[in-house]
Amino acid sequence: MPPAKYKVTYIEDSGKAHTVEVAEGWSLMEGAVKHLIPGIDADCGGACACATCQVYVAPEWQAKLPPKSDMEETMLDFAPDVKPASRLSCQLRMGAELDGIVLHLPKTQHA
Amino acid sequence: MAESIVIIGAGQAGIQAVESLRKEGFTGAITMVGDEAYPPYQRPPLSKAYLLGSFERPRLFLKADAYYAEAGCELILNTSAKAIHRAERGVELSNGRTLAYDKLLLTTGARVRKLKCPGAELAGVHYLKTIADVDGLQAVFQSGKRIAIVGGGYIGLEVAAVGAKRGLDVTVFEAMDRLMARAVSPALSDFYAREHQKAGVKLKLNTGVEAFEGNGKVERVIAGGQAYEADIVLVGIGVIPCQELAEAAGLICTDGIMVDQNARTGDPHIWSAGDCTRHTGREGHEIRLECVQNAIDQAKHAALSMMDKHKTYSEVPWFWSDQYDLKLQIAGLARPSDRLVLRGDPAARKFAAFHLRDGAVAAVEAVNAAPEYMIGKKLVADGKKIAAETLADLSIPMKQMA
Ligand SMILES: Cc1cc2nc3c(=O)[nH]c(=O)nc-3n(C[C@H](O)[C@H](O)[C@H](O)COP(=O)(O)OP(=O)(O)OC[C@H]3O[C@@H](n4cnc5c(N)ncnc54)[C@H](O)[C@@H]3O)c2cc1C
Ligand code: FES
Numbered sequence: 379m380p381p382a383k384y385k386v387t388y389i390e391d392s393g394k395a396h397t398v399e400v401a402e403g404w405s406l407m408e409g410a411v412k413h414l415i416p417g418i419d420a421d422c423g424g425a426c427a428c429a430t431c432q433v434y435v436a437p438e439w440q441a442k443l444p445p446k447s448d449m450e451e452t453m454l455d456f457a458p459d460v461k462p463a464s465r466l467s468c469q470l471r472m473g474a475e476l477d478g479i480v481l482h483l484p485k486t487q488h489a
Numbered sequence: 490m491a492e493s494i495v496i497i498g499a500g501q502a503g504i505q506a507v508e509s510l511r512k513e514g515f516t517g518a519i520t521m522v523g524d525e526a527y528p529p530y531q532r533p534p535l536s537k538a539y540l541l542g543s544f545e546r547p548r549l550f551l552k553a554d555a556y557y558a559e560a561g562c563e564l565i566l567n568t569s570a571k572a573i574h575r576a577e578r579g580v581e582l583s584n585g586r587t588l589a590y591d592k593l594l595l596t597t598g599a600r601v602r603k604l605k606c607p608g609a610e611l612a613g614v615h616y617l618k619t620i621a622d623v624d625g626l627q628a629v630f631q632s633g634k635r636i637a638i639v640g641g642g643y644i645g646l647e648v649a650a651v652g653a654k655r656g657l658d659v660t661v662f663e664a665m666d667r668l669m670a671r672a673v674s675p676a677l678s679d680f681y682a683r684e685h686q687k688a689g690v691k692l693k694l695n696t697g698v699e700a701f702e703g704n705g706k707v708e709r710v711i712a713g714g715q716a717y718e719a720d721i722v723l724v725g726i727g728v729i730p731c732q733e734l735a736e737a738a739g740l741i742c743t744d745g746i747m748v749d750q751n752a753r754t755g756d757p758h759i760w761s762a763g764d765c766t767r768h769t770g771r772e773g774h775e776i777r778l779e780c781v782q783n784a785i786d787q788a789k790h791a792a793l794s795m796m797d798k799h800k801t802y803s804e805v806p807w808f809w810s811d812q813y814d815l816k817l818q819i820a821g822l823a824r825p826s827d828r829l830v831l832r833g834d835p836a837a838r839k840f841a842a843f844h845l846r847d848g849a850v851a852a853v854e855a856v857n858a859a860p861e862y863m864i865g866k867k868l869v870a871d872g873k874k875i876a877a878e879t880l881a882d883l884s885i886p887m888k889q890m891a
Binding site: 404408411412413414421422423425426427447448449451452453455456 | 533548551553555559781785809816859860862863864867
């Protein structure tokens with residue numbers, strides 16, 4: 379059985395929105411890469427080693443996410459334009475509870 | 490007319506170059522040729538989550554299939570480049586086609602070093618580099634099987650960890666007196682040796698493999714004069730840069746295609762990046778790096794340079810390895826003469842080893858210690874001097890040292 383898919387909306391810095399389906403278990407970074415959404419570089423391919431997959435999570439979704447690991451927290455210190463809503467999308471896994479999640483993308487992933 | 494760029498080798502560095510060229514506004518044609526059956530994919534998961542079975546194949550690919558058309562990159566797979574004709578600026582392919590180029594990028598990577606001992610050709614002797622290799626190994630990688638791993642480097646140890654987790658009977662043979670000797674300091678080697686032993690992995694250090702024996706397929710490993718029964722053998726003893734094409738074309742190669750800090754070879758129309766290259770590193774001596782960081786950063790510099798925007802390659806090398814629930818992250822290049830400063834207690838399975846050179850942090854090895862790794866990497870990049878006592882003091886947060 380193919381994995382379930384859920385909706386994610388990625389909104390570029392320009393305001394352009396992309397609503398796509400991401401398979402359960404995939405990271406939200408992989409979802410963006412799979413659908414050619416510009417604005418997520420993901421240099422390290424999801425190893426939580428590059429901090430170039432930053433997203434800003436829309437307020438109503440923040441509480442639904444698991445807390446940041448030590449690793450993600452520190453990695454974010456090195457990303458440009460970090461806000462309280464910032465997360466590394468490679469550390470967020472798709473699941474039913476995130477169906478419909480809205481993510482805003484930063485202007486650039488490189489400081 | 491717009492220029493055309495040809496890229497030989499469809500891997501981590503090759504795809505990064507495509508991405509960077511387009512990002513920098515290159516509008517000419519891009520053609521990428523790869524001899525594997527797959528579009529560019531990440532290799533790190535092959536010996537980690539993918540082998541474990543917790544990471545499906547589609548996730549390995551660095552780009553979606555639709556990316557190539559969108560980026561205007563012609564991808565020619567299952568095809569190898571056979572010769573470079575520098576005077577005519579053409580690349581001859583195994584399918585008979587010749588590609589003309591204005592600029593050529595060689596991202597051919599590295600191939601596994603093969604063991605040459607008696608019995609090395611027996612069925613059941615595996616290597617790990619490609620998706621095809623893992624598929625071959627996966628088919629026999631079953632609980633209860635005895636696997637002999639030759640080489641206690643990253644790849645061998647990652648496979649050992651996955652094997653132990655999946656219920657295989659694992660023995661690692663290492664010719665040196667410690668694990669990962671080429672890559673980490675003795676403190677780390679000892680720590681990892683204990684962790685593997687705790688997981689039931691048998692370690693045979695100072696034990697070179699002399700032969701494999703078996704009837705049609707491998708059944709025994711002969712090492713240190715003793716015979717060990719084995720159902721599967723995995724060899725992980727390093728890689729050799731794929732430089733033959735460049736060498737045959739008269740480009741300078743000495744254990745890697747020689748490039749400068751803009752990823753240029755001696756031919757003004759040819760660049761090279763990734764595992765296949767040797768370059769002068771940020772510390773001023775020649776190095777060959779085999780890691781994702783180098784593939785990405787060097788390819789970015791190659792792309793810039795191909796567009797006449799030169800920026801010196803001086804990024805700090807970084808690397809990671811996953812074994813059990815331990816995340817090892819390394820930044821910088823350590824030397825045996827460095828002063829070692831330990832922060833945290835290895836027994837807590839969360840610690841870091843800083844390497845001080847002339848009072849500055851030259852490298853950091855961190856185990857389950859993200860702040861130490863991240864800040865450490867910044868300290869290496871900045872060449873900042875910092876007291877050993879400060880680094881070792883857990884009551885001082887890493888953040889304060891940046
Ligand atoms: C199992 C495994 C685990 C790893 N784990 C890590 C890790 O945890 N962290 C890390 O940083 N690095 C890791 N690495 C190393 C990392 O994958 C490499 O450094 C990286 O892939 C190098 O990229 P590259 O583009 O130079 O070479 P590759 O990605 O190997 O790509 C080169 C491609 O060129 C092709 N090619 C060669 N010659 C020709 C020709 N004549 N014509 C056409 N095509 C050709 C090759 O077949 C290959 O597909 C790992 C490697 C392996 C094998
Ligand atoms: S992809 Fe590198 S940190 Fe997320």
